[in-house]
Amino acid sequence: KFTPNASFPVNMEHRGTTGIWHTTYTYMHDISKKWIGAAEAVGIPHVPDLNTPREIRGVTKFVTFVDQKGQRSSPATAFLSEDVLKRQNLTVVINTLTTRILFSDGRATAIELASDSTSRRYQVGANREIILAAGAINSPHLLMLSGIGDKAALGKLGISVVKHLPHVGKNLLDHPMAPVIFRAKQGYTFDYMKDPIKAIFVMLRWFLTGGDRRHQGAEAVAFVRFDDKSLFGSKADGADSTGLIDNTSGPDAPDIELAVAPVSLRPLPNQKPGITIIPTLLRPVSSGHLSLVSSSPFDKPSIDPAFLTNPADMYMMKRGVRLALRTARGLVLKPMLDLKSDSHDTKDACWPGDADPETISNTDLEEWIRNNCATMNHCAGTARVGTSEEDSVVDSNLKVWGINNLRVVDASVFPTIVSGHPTAPIVAIAERMSDLILKGTK
Secondary structure, eight states: OEEOOTTSOOOGGGSOSSOSSOEEOOOOOHHHHHHHHHHHHTTOOBOSOSOSSSOOSEEEEOOBOBOTTSOBOOHHHHHSOHHHHTOTTOOOOOSOEEEEEEEETTEEEEEEEESSTTSOOEEEEOSSOEEEOSHHHHHHHHHHHTTEEOHHHHHHTTOOOSEEOTTTTOSBBOOEEOOEEEEBOTTSSSGGGGSHHHHHHHHHHHHHHOOSOOOOSOOEEEEEOTTOTTTSOSHHHHTTGGGOOOOOSSTTOOOEEEEEESSOSSOOGGGOOEEEEEEEESSOSOOBEEEOSSSOTTSOOEEEOOTTOSHHHHHHHHHHHHHHHHHHTSTTTTTTBOOOSOOOOTTSTTTTTTSOTTTOOHHHHHHHHHHHOEEOSOOBOTTOBOSSTTTOSBOTTOBBTTOTTEEEOSGGGOSSOOSSOSHHHHHHHHHHHHHHHHHHHO
């Protein structure tokens, strides 16, 4: 359900007016508003609403998951309401870990639960199906612990093989990011709220009234394509063009995201204020994997995201960082930021934010990206859907190959990563599976 905000009008034909999951537009910081103008100045078109069939690229305000009371609305709060939690056929267990899935004659018959490594183990039987929805890390982890995975790897850990599916845990996809910090002038950012005394008044207002300052971190976002010559036509961009790979989902689909937060996401010396612009790869070519370190469910898996292992991703990220630098150096943001004309001091906390995007050293930039690349926590793909167990983990009904009554319903089934944030697609998959399961039980 979308709640209109008069300050940010949109065409309601493209918005839901009923439903239990709430979205809206909330407060927007002045720096975020100015950054939208700065993005327009470098050639990124302003799009009032990306939630339409036509608009998939441009700069705009982030939609936020906040209800009319100013409280966060998530799939958990939406689908596990008080009324749902009271249902007789639902039991929600907390502080509990599913340690493995149990099988008999090729069927999933139960799950095993425990609160910690020394506690008693409990079993919960399944009359029809077991649906695994633990996410792109925990779902493949649990499958492997239960004997579904590569038989050679499982055998080394003494795990009995239920089904040999070598692609469990492979194809780990994510959105790598490289946040750039820009030094700001005093009084223009949210950095003051890092001081508990100054922040207490904002918190009190929020608790009492919901307030206007329902800040969501990153407030504005731009989606662009790597081959947009109006954005990437400089000599510096041209030096990287031969190594780029088009991995987009279509001719108009984006593959780079820039988001802005009116606060420094890393502490600066002397508590100086800053803003953060976050270049993110939406369609990286590189993919990672996860594997077991032991047969214990209480040992976390080994995760190798393999960020930037394909050179094309480094070329793409360099374009994203340069574009971030260009937006920050525009006249629109100049009164609010405190940037140097150029800097080669790669040890400075605000480098490369102080560097000239047209002359910055490729070698220095690549080293900085490797040292500062991080996850957006949009992991997906580790139990991918496909047409055969030779190249996937689940079929088109999200049933694990060879196990008729075990499904995986979460981001791990994505065959490729989406060109945006994955929350809504995950819920869409869950809704679709709910319909299919209900239809199959009638």
